Amino acid sequence: MSWIQIWKKSKRFYGWRHVNKACRELSISYQHTLPTRIISLARGGLVPATIMANQLGVRQIYSLGISSYEIAADGIERPSGFNLYQNLPANARVDSDDVVLLIDDISDKGTTFKYSADYVKEIVGGKVVTMSLVIKL
Secondary structure (H helix, E strand, O other): OOOOEEEOOOOOOOOHHHHHHHHHHHHHHHHHHOOOEEEEEEOOOHHHHHHHHHHHOOOOEEEEEEEEEEEOOOOOEEEEEEEEEEOOOOOOOOOOOOEEEEEEEEEOOOHHHHHHHHHHHHHOOOEEEEEEEEEEO
């Protein structure tokens, strides 16, 4: 798919135009899933989740704060265990046939998505579908 940018070793920075275009293209591919709720992974998933909600007509957006990296003394990000620093609200329940779209800006190996998707299924139920603007290899 043309919207997936694959990172190798260097960082890339994307402007609003690129993020908006990627979300527009992704919203077309996610229309068939008919998500009823969107959960963003804070912080990076907040803006794409808002754009996707507008594109797909989803009125309920939640945020889940989770980190799997820490910044070492030398300034380099290193993997760490999962840290849930912002939980979903208590009223974030969905029906078993609802579809939850879980959104983040970047996916490295998919481990945060897997952890978050399993957590969301356990806490709120429903079917969980994931979406990332960038896949980092």
